[in-house]
Amino acid sequence: MTGWRHSSLSRSRLSRYRLSRSPSARAVRVLCAAVAGAALLLPALTGCGVGPLGGPSGAKEPVTVMTWAPIGTDATNRPGMPALAKAYARWVNASGGIDGHELRVLTCNERNDAASAAQCARRAVKAKAVAVVGSYSQHGREFMAPLEAANIPYLGGYGITEEEFSSYVSYPVNGGQATLLAGNGRQLARDCPHTALVRPDTTTGDDLPDLIDSGLAAARRGPAADIRAQENATSYPERAEEARTRAGDGGCVTVVLGDRTETFFDSYRRLPDDGRTLRVSSVLGSVGQALVDRTGGRNGLFEGAYLTGWYPVASDPAWRPMRDVIGEYAFGDDDIDPADQGAQTTWIAYTALKSVIESMNTGRITSGGLADALDRGARVDTGGLTPPLRWRYEDMLGTPGFPRIVNGDVTFQVVRQGRLVTQRAGFVDVSGTLGGTTAR
Template identity: 55%
Template sequence: MTGTRRTRPSLPVSTRPGRDTASRTRPRARSLALSAGALAACASLVAGCGVVPGTAGGSGDDPVVVMTWAPEKTDANNEPGMPGMAEAYARWVNSRGGINGRELKVLTCNERNDSVAAARCAQRAVDEQAVAVVGSYSQHGRASLSPLAAEGIPYIGGYGVTDDEFTSPTSYPVNGGQPALLAGLGEQLSRTCGPVVLVRPDTIVGDEMPVLLDAGLRTGKHPGAADELAAEDGTSYQDQTQRALRRATSDPGRKGCVVPSLGDRTDTFMDSFRRERDGYPAVRTAAVLGSIEQSLIDASGGKSGPYEGSYVTGWYPEASDKRWNTMNKVIREHAFGDNRVDPADPGVQTTWIAYTVLKAVVEKLGDGEVSAHTVRQTLNNGLKVTTGGLTPPLSWRYDDLVAVGGYPRLINVNVTFQVVREGRLVAARQEFVSVRKTLESAL
């Protein structure tokens, strides 16, 4: 159900200048009489009366309207699986009678990796009176989140790629975002790699990467990574590959590691890397999930490809873990062959977890009003959401906020360590690893 949009209250009649008592009283009496008449009409003709906007959620008859946005068909990062997963989730819950009998209506929007388009998606969510934006991706946090915050619409389970997702008071993240991934990868590499070279986009988001990776590397007394900048939408990375390989082999006594963190363009970089690495057999690769996934490993040759032996850090258990069984079943039965929805994609996984949170909120509200305000209030009041072990229990009370550095909305600082063995992405450690101390030292 939708939330009531707040309007600026008018000046009380009794305080307006130039009005006498009689002129103040007559309109008020007439207004009360009209209200009484309207109520009487509703009492006798219930079926013919409308419901005040923002309050119909209590009836359970109106759909719960939410939005999921992500960039699709752009020259840079794309996350089409996130709206695809949202649509499949809605088909699944609606086939089971909805959430507490309420239909889930999912709106999707192409954010296009563009600040203007991101703002338009957010404005559409406002105009459609969505009760939340769920499981979405945008590199333009300010453009997309500001319109939501102005209307009090919660942003549940963003991908975690911008600072705004961890600072906006109406944002409810489910993972540690890019900060946790890079800090965790640094920890994973700190004791196994010699020289480390980070190949990252020359963007504002990319500028934060070296600081976070180095914080993790320092936990093992590593001197830090060399920083190699690249175009976010490049079509060839031969020059960056050659420089990265030279830097990674600058210490002949230790095996170096190259860390490509270019999102969708990581496979483009690896095409160059595969051709150039023959003269550098000792160099290994490492990445965060989102830059490397099982589908990319398969497409690049599996166990005979360049990712064999790569270290990978993620937010969640590996895709083959049985804790994903329910999501996998939903994808099989309700994605209807939608090839956008890859169960190993961390964006798809994040959207699944975000909708798990939304479902828990609506169930908690029971027969009560479902609006942006009540969804936000339920989350703020300490609802604890369990995700079947895919994350620690999630809660956004003040006491649950980790509040590391400039990330006051951060609640989940756990990551998973994975490695590519025999062409498969598998767990390097079975348990979650907290990077809270590493982030505290970096931010």
């Protein structure tokens, strides 16, 4: 059964709840109701708890959301995403909530499984979540249908499925795999006469060759060699040899296998030296600073590697607020890597949630009200982590296959002296490159 957890009530709130159920408390509420109208004229009666919103002391209703991701599976895992969501809730609630609303975060293990993804979505509906925020799943068809039926926004998904960029309840914060692969093609085109792409032999993976080819074509390079690999294999010697051969001397091997990217490059580095010089590459999320460190840093395979990401490098000062929250409210949770694009996406998604709720300025947040605020153009400033985000119809790129992309920017990074650093300052807009691609 898919795992999920709900943050429990604090002792003080539980005590207040028990008090509210006592006979004397009920009598007080009856009295307060009787004098509520007069309280507007008699300030002395405000001790009954009649506040500006008409509820006890003007309290606003809690906001319940869900974050899901695969944890403990044989393929890609993103435990840092739900872990960061819970840390974010602790932080924002310690400061009075979001515009006075307590934030309640439910988490769900999506397990890289279609049935579990659908189960997580149904649990979000049952719990009356107003949004699913900062989540990861490859099973867009399965999880999006229940959310659409309940009109629950999917805010800031990781960006790996077609449905995240086509469903009317999806509000992406990045350009997904589409922009990463198109950007990777643009990044490699200058230095790579030939490129070999190693990607998962899955439905999602089938879209990747066209995307990287769109970036290569923008610089008049030929298409990448398409190397299919099993997503959960324990070694890749044959695929590694094929990739090296098809890239050729002076070419590039780029690998997008999620958690199995490290396994592939372990097989790649074991190949006998054949005298050729090749550059390796990937996208952030498949390769990060932790992997560079584990594989030898400046003396390892990834020295000089080109990497394409959605956001600024992890050392950028714009990430300091996230790092501060992790340091103070994650309680040493090792699942959260501040350099991981999954955790970074969750942070940006919750930043967007907070901004939109604050713009609504209402005592009760519903999924429909949140969707309406998003559709009407609530503007989100992420502090330089992305361009300003809005999800009006006119803000969407309308790219074939990915019509709901509102952020077509990527960043180019490179490994120098064992550290991921910026290769090209600022964002690179690849939205024009995507115009010639279609999802399969």
